[in-house]
Amino acid sequence: MELLGEIIVAAMLVISGIFGFVGSYGLVKLPDQMTRLHAPTKAATLGVGGVLLASLAWFFFFGDHPSWHELMITLFLFLTAPITGLMIAKTNMHLTWNPEELPDPGEDRNWATFGDSADSSLMDADPEIGQDEREHRE
Secondary structure (H helix, E strand, C coil), rough: HHHHHHHHHHHHHHHHHHHHHHHHHHHHHCCHHHHHHHHHHHHHHHHHHHHHHHHHHHHCCCCCCCCCCCHHHHHHHHHHHHHHHHHHHHHHHHHHHCCCCCCCCCCCCCCCCCHHCCCCCCCCCCCCCHHHHHHHHC
């Protein structure tokens, strides 16, 4: 059982190291911001998650009791990294591209950062005022 645990932990560390290296290399070598964004949000996230899962496996096989902190950190990382990547991509779209440069999203549709909803925020809306009255004020 001990040998199996060592093999599993070592394999997870090697695989996660490869993912981390590929993600870091992609961050440095890819040509523009949007392509560079994929390297840390995909490969490097898998690398860090693999290290955390290897730590979880080590505590399971060799520790006094399993540690669930690594699992919670991994879940949080896997849930937040795609959302962070999406927000960075939308910010890059909004700050560096014109709406005419983007692909056509379809009939009667806009990109979220360039549509009517991008002109105002929910924080600007007064819940006591109806939409018709708000448009009349403008």
